[in-house]
Amino acid sequence: MKHTGKIAMLIAVAGLICVTLILFGARLGLWQPIVGFGLYRTYFNAIGAGIFSVGLFALAIHFGRGEKGWAAVGGVVALLGLVFLFPLISSTVNPQPRAAPIHDITTDTANPPAFEVLDETRAGARNTLEYGGAEVADQQATAYPDIAPLQTPLTANAAFERALEVAGKMGWEIVATAPSRHRFEATARTSVFYFADDIVVAVIPAEDGSRVDMRGVSRVGGSDQGVNADRIRTFQQQFQKD
Structure with missing residues (x-):
């Protein structure tokens, strides 16, 4: 004592x-x-x-x-x-509602950006990079109805450079870039536990500027607890800041 x-x-x-x-x-x-x-x-x-x-x-x-x-x-x-x-x-x-049991979130569920460099050999991955189709799209629409493509008056070239700049500020590891096609792949990690989520960003020229699509896929877990949706929101908010 x-x-x-x-x-x-x-x-x-x-x-x-x-x-x-x-x-x-x-x-x-x-x-x-x-x-x-x-x-x-x-x-x-x-x-x-x-x-x-x-x-x-x-x-x-x-x-x-x-x-x-x-x-x-x-x-x-x-x-x-x-x-x-x-x-x-x-x-x-204050119990929180259970997060949707999905870990693959995209701004375009009809034609989600595909990964071309990151593949199934990425370290610690248990989830596939193949999109789950209509079932996942329906679950995303219910859980995160606000997730949509980002429309910008910037040209495709300028939007691509802006997207890379924002990714850098958010601390993503840029894995591969294809400037001529206005797309890149990256990996983001959570501050706690250091979970890895793989990301692809694709900029598409449009009549009045361009459209920025994005997709985030968690390497492990049936549910990402809303992390990828939150990351997309943050990216879009940062992209539109002066």
Whole structure:
């Protein structure tokens, strides 16, 4: 009991290291993103609950002894545990609708841009790059009805350069470009877990400018949790900024 605060602090530090590795281990090259996600689902809440419990216990013990400094340490540890438990608490208090069970989102479901350089050999991929057809298109229309091609008054050449510029600002890894055909392929990664989504952007000349189509496909998972749709929205918003 004498060193409860110290023990709580050590457990908090160890827990913080574990959480950091779980969230960013793939970025550090320790494992594939799906491994980190599996560790998250298995251990994250348990780590948070453990840290919170130890911190609360230390707070009570040291506060009862009048040891305000160590009581404060226990309080901080308990708060750290609550921070880790926040996703669980938030989803319990305010459950979110389940995301559509699709991971291939495109601005043109009738004629989705095809991948020509990225293929089934891309690292860690479990999902195919072949479009799922009418079933996927119908699910996208229901879940993300706002996803549509971007119409711009820019010429095809200018729109292609602008699209490349936006992709760079968004941190995408450009895999291949075909300037004469106004298209490129890229890979984007999530900040947490480092999941990879493959992207193709194609610019089509139009009578009053050009049209920018885009498609994003997650390498793993039946559902992308709306990430590809959000990325398309962000890309289009950034594209239209001055």
